[in-house]
Amino acid sequence: EQDPVEIWKLLCECLGELVELGIERPVAIGITNQRETVVLWNGKTGQPLVNAIVWQDRRSTSICEDLIEKGHQETIRQKTGLVIDPYFSASKLTWLMRNNVVSIDKDTLFGTVDTWIIWNLTGGVDGGRHVSEPSNASRTLLYDISEGTWSGELAAIFDVPQHILPHIQPSASNFGEVTGTPFAFLNSTPITAVLGDQQSALFGQACFEAGSAKITFGTGGFLLINLGKTKPLPTFELLTTVAWDLGELGGVNYALEGAIFSAGSTIQWLRDGLGIIGAASETEALAKSVDSSGGLTIVPAFTGLGSPWWDPNARGLITGITRGTTKAEFARAAIESIAHQSADVVEAIKANFKEGIKVLKADGGASVMDLLLQDLADYTAVEVVRLKNSEATACGAAWLAGLHEGVWNSLDEIKSLIEDDKTFSPSLLEELRVKEISVWKDAVTRSLGWEQAR
Template identity: 50%
Template structure:
């Protein structure tokens, strides 16, 4: 009997861990998933941490539960793929596997003084080599902070008693711990990362695809030997094989770990966005929009980031432009929890659809400032255009429309940077379930918006990368054939109306920008 070719994916996110199983047709295996949340730790205002051991424990629980529920024979698991919250950093002892500090999460702002100096003195150097702007969001300044603030950590790192890695590195190291067959013998497990995750550290030269000595020096002389080995996102040699701790889950099978990518890059891969110019938007708490730019690093003139999309071959990569919008789906939660005009989030759709339009109302969800392409931390949320006829229906519709407007802002920046017009937008993430949102998105962009049949595109992308390495799929073209659209939303709005509405949006944003500087006393910035 022919063995099934199943790929297991660990999708480790900011709030929880999901394990999912996919078959050779790119379909989720029935029952083959599990999810567990982990604790959010807030030691001080602006600090956000996770317990790395708790995350690993959740990975183990989810793997066992997914296999048990699906009744999949561990002998049918062809490979393991990993995808992850990208910029969160872990430090651990490779001899014992014990973390030496909590994971510092991408949301953490403690390193703002470090990145302020980097931005002031070395902006061009960092942006030119990494495609990133100096910001606490990225991993390099977190490592610098750890080296400068945690006991004898620097001495340990120099002696090989402390190693650093983003969450993918931590998970892969634990998956392969104790295995003799890894790409990094002597490290206890495979101490690796892929180019896409490395490109989010602010330490990685995205053109040369290696750690950059000058950047390591700028960020407090980080020892290169303490960092993971950068590798392609799909590794035919395997990063390593499952170690003894996993024998009970896989019945003694040694499963190769062969795929790794940051969550947003994995989502574009899961959307089969393999051609330059293809764009996806993940609609979540915020929106992440990525455009494939091929083997060309596009230097953005419109406040976007350049990043590695994926790599199938050592020393080569495909790149992307990325724009991050901070608050989108979170605004729907605010309607529920703050204004209480809906009881559960799905109620926003019928409420918004019950209004033909917003009645001239605009909502700018700048609760924590505005991200790409504005990058204004002093912007604040705004509702403008209220009249005596404004109702909660209009507010709900304005919130839905704001998500689409913010996405257009980023897409327009991408089009300017690449001097090209996008052909369509692929949508995924929780809010992509909303028909009213995706229809308005198609209307305000003037292009088709495509929702896939499998909406968990992040874990699917990691499955594709892992499966490519071991022959579950033979090529990108074969993967493309497995991808299926569930629905295509076509623009139906008159172009003149489209542009009139968008001009109104830009006018509303202009009034939200810089607000906290105008009234700093209201936000704790001074008197």
Template identity: 45%
Template sequence: MTYILAIDQGTTSTRSIVFDADLTVVGSDQREFPQHFPRSGWVEHDPGDLWDTTVATMKGAVEKAGIDVSAIAGIGITNQRETTVVWDRETGEPVHRAIVWQDRRTAGYCRDLKAAGHEDMVTDRTGLLLDPYFSGTKLRWILEEGARDRADQLAFGTVDTWLIWNLTGGTAHVTDATNACRTMMYNIHDGTWDREVCRLLDVPMSMLAEVKDCAADFGTTDVLGPRIPILGVAGDQQAATMGQACFSKGMLKSTYGTGCFALLNTGDTPVRSTNRLLGTVAYQLDGKPTYALEGAIFVAGAVVQWLRDGLGVIESAAQTQTLAEEADDGQQVYLVPAFTGLGAPHWDADARGAMFGLTRGTGPAEMARAALESVGYQTRDLLEAMRSDVPDLGNAVLRVDGGMAASDWAMQFLSDILDAPVDRPAVLETTALGAGWLAGMRAGVCPDMTTFAQRWQADRRFAPAMDGDRRDRLYAGWQDAVRRTMTG
């Protein structure tokens, strides 16, 4: 058994990839699924769609790889984090659509908790802020909407837990530390669910899953025929951190998918940010957590989807680079893509998107450039906050991945506006790679951490080439645009 099957369950699609023992892709399959927006700021998924596309892509990837299922040594799972599923333990039926990490419906409740003085306690224990981004308030909302009277019959899970429950036929109600720490109910210092936070949110602890290491025995599945062990689990951003081999303190990665998430490895000690960044578990192996400082941007690649699907100014994501290159240098248009609020370091749940600097000459090219630039500006916001929290960080090399990292134009602008080197890896799909490595390492068919890190390769390094005065002027304009967008 020399193959690993990695499941990458994302926000807009599910992908399964078959890796060989050298972690080379030998087959993959991907399926999109519907997004549901019942109200402004609300985002939902049908849990059945998450499960169905998982099974379909697992089968598709194995078929495309042309291997026998019996050759698969283990399964790794990585998933969109914070998205909340609640289901009946007896029937396995969800009691509500999954509430997605982008959803802002509990913003008012979070404000009430802050006003009552609870945020410091929550941050001290969980590393997180009181924000609707996290699972805890989403879970409470589902209970309050008619499920509380039968809470003792229900199970809660992030997407990894929901998939494992179904893969194992309801025999395993488990998660890993990287997903648990994103719920706002997990004490990252003690490594346990936090009773006081659960009491504050009125969440019964009986609904919560068993928490394991990232590489552990999560149960077995027979959905492909022969039983295969599930051996690796990590939330998508932590999986990408491992896929980028950011195993040393001070290493930094940023993933550009639907959103953008930058993680800085802080070693065996969590950092309490003074700039509203998040303390989180980067990974946990052999019972020992390694921590990270994280900044989350809610809209990165999604801004390109908006240009395509919302405005219709492009037909494909690849067009944005060509348009950006054609944009009028005499115009400086800023797009603040706060479609579902602003994430770190601003955390303004009520902010909404805005565009500044429009003229009669503004067209698709200028809008495309502003969209790509917005990702660079937001990343600089995160790194400025990280440099303040970790003064010796300096201009650390940023390792990038995700779909938008394929754009040379966007990555060069990122390096320019950060005034720091940006390394793009040879394998862009580092999220699935991280999950595959966890499972393969646990199964004994993939290399250990040291060897895996030594094999990491860059496809290209982008070095800053922008004049310092221009950099400062552009970023000052961005900061002004953000100030005009914020509600606080």
């Protein structure tokens, strides 16, 4: 859980730092945010009804299992491009209501984090705008990505009253002007771009053409491939989502996405759970102190497994441990687990998108590790490119806001701003690649359904 008030306070602290730096009034503001997270608040008082329920929360697993048993999976896949899983917003809302954690009334407002931030920036209780856009709405299980609207049928399936849902407008459009904040340099500045974090990274990596792909490593790992204007048929292994809606600047683009639940969180576990490292930055050097993981395999299914398995009941597993296993092998196996999970998604994309992935662009915190990106190139047999600027997520929202306001005149102009840092080419012999993937998949198979088997 996260405190919505704290999220707003931290944003204000960040804006306060800009004031101290003497930043002048910006032309426009772009917002990018953690997707799927549920925020509920009272529109009259501005007070949250409950802590925000984040995307990793699994408390609605039984609700999802019940909906699958009732036969709703195919309807939801066709309308949303997603699968029924606690990862997405709708089942979290259902859980909150069924367990009487919140009481919904005429003043209740729902939003993902973008909506909460926009509402506060544009006035809050004094006329704040209750709005969102397709890249976030398409992650709720309540939005019909073909029709481009909230679905009454989906809302009924999850028992969500439609009056609490925000108005949807294009990702590149005017979401309102900043008003009533203590930061005079921002007041009257238009908010002209909003993107969910992973779609923003796709934009920030300049993956504008169909077939271009990126992976972002944060707490989780998220691989998206731009599919252009044509919405693909749904597939269980991957998610079909809205990449962005440029409105008058170019309309809707769709993407296939693979979601990995544990990437950076695996490194955090080494640090906080096992005490193997003192800081995340120590991981690669420790891992490189040995030639291999010594047969150790870690499946970091701490909150279940995402793509392509979609098993909320999978749990973490360590195999191949021996008396000779040291901290270094744990560090190496942790890095390999992130690369293997990513490779599983690349394999699923190859099976569902005939052109496959030619080049994979990487960004996010863990992308600073050469070992991770080399493993990723080896396991996927795909060239991996790291940008000089690893903060593609922030850049994506900023560039889209500037594109809307004419700071940049075209997508090609934005593409010219991006510089590559390093390219990682596949170097593992095919025989060894196949063997390592086989060992990984054997371990994953053992982790599936673990919670149900207890």
